[in-house]
Amino acid sequence: MKIVVSGGGTGGHIYPALALIRTISKQYPATEFLYIGTERGLEANIIRKENIPFAPIHITGFKRSLSFENVKTIYRFIKGVRDSKKLLKKFKPDAVIGTGGYVCGPVLYAAAKMNIPTVIHEQNSVPGLTNKFLSRYVDKVATCFEQVGQHFPQNKVILTGNPRASEVVAAKKIGALQSFGLKEHVPTALIFGGSRGAKAINEAVINSLSHLAKKPYQVLYVTGEIHYENVSKEAELLGKFDNITIVPFIHNMQEILPSVQVVVGRAGATSIAEISALGLPSILIPSPYVTNNHQEKNAEVLVNKGAAFMLLEKELTSKRLVETLDAVLLDDAKRKKMSEASKELGMRDASIRLFHVIEELVQNK
Structure with a gap:
């Protein structure tokens, strides 16, 4: 053919x-x-x-x-x-x-x-x-x-x-988190704002670093290449965090996703396909700069099924971000329920x- x-x-x-x-x-x-x-x-x-x-x-x-x-x-x-x-x-x-x-x-x-x-x-x-x-x-x-x-x-x-869902399901890589200096068997949040990053998400995460450093979970934080230098400088002023790794970009995202327990990021169609295919809970922060506000409507589908939390960018604060991460990563029963709901949406x-x-x-x- x-x-x-x-x-x-x-x-x-x-x-x-x-x-x-x-x-x-x-x-x-x-x-x-x-x-x-x-x-x-x-x-x-x-x-x-x-x-x-x-x-x-x-x-x-x-x-x-x-x-x-x-x-x-x-x-x-x-x-x-x-x-x-x-x-x-x-x-x-x-x-x-x-x-x-x-x-x-x-x-x-x-x-x-x-x-x-x-x-x-x-x-x-x-x-x-x-x-x-x-x-x-x-x-x-x-x-x-x-x-x-x-x-x-x-x-x-x-x-x-x-179709992106089909690829990510079979892509798990052993030791994927270790390659970023993180532990393999600790609950992990992946935070990213898309390939170029998102200023509002970066600001909320930077203001949350000191709080996240005290948590029993770990964070893989992707800034976007254009924001990485500034974010790194601000993070250095706060000290070193053993449970937080900051990187500019991840080229093998499909190999990392199966190793994390919650995803924090935008609500683009490809991201949602990957998240639901793997049955991952998510905290979605829709971009307000897209046509017909379609990311918020994408996110609502997962929220209505109990598979995700949604934080609007205009309401995003470090306090709300940390509280929502805690709600997922510190509650095994809640995380399992969200995971099952997410998987039901996955194709x-x-x-x-x-x-x-x-x-x-x-x-x-």
Whole structure:
């Protein structure tokens, strides 16, 4: 089978696509892939480093306010459709899947018009503009949250989960915490604010360090590379903490997650997929700077199931952070209950589910 994958802009669109490609390649080695993205997005470097065939098109997203740029975007979309059709005619895919981001617009639209089986994958609990537009033309809409299905044609929606979940389940590394100077059998909190870090989370954690140093649990604290130097300087003024390790970034996050007992961080779709796949309790601090406030809505799904606590950034203080960490890490019964609730939401076989959707469409075409 030959599959075109498209998705870009942010890691939240790219890593699920990459996880899908890896899983399918492992299960069905004869499958051929072509990834269509943009040179400006993160996907250009990430996909090429994985030695996956990559073809770029030029496209930009629509502004949500009236802007002359939107006229240019319409022109780029039309050209993007023409360029996509050329790539699709040359590669001759059996199916095309889009994992989000504006680059999917012309690619999936072109594929649908060429009568190629098409699937879009919506990771969040609130649909993106591109996916809402494409849902009128594609064959299937794969989702990760049940409630997002109401925004799409009901006959097209199928709940598959996030492919990223499939990867993280099998990735545990022995001695992962020891490599960060922490103990393997002590309850551990992983605190991070995304790949670039989050200023508000960093401020709350810095103000909590002296309190956390006295706890019977330990903390692996990821600052984000741009914040690391300043955070390290402030931490040094407070002294040395045997149960706290501060790092700028973790490249092998999928190997670390299975070794921790609670995750503190943002509520992006990929993070939630990883957390729930492993059955981890979480303390979610949604980013208030995302479209349609979708991270808060993502977090609410876990909170309503009893799998997470939510702290809004505007209400985040060191006192509330420490109290919430204590509520999870110092109460074994509570932590176990949250873990079970989290695991119920997890969909560990998401990549295979998604491939079966593609496979069925190809067979029925």
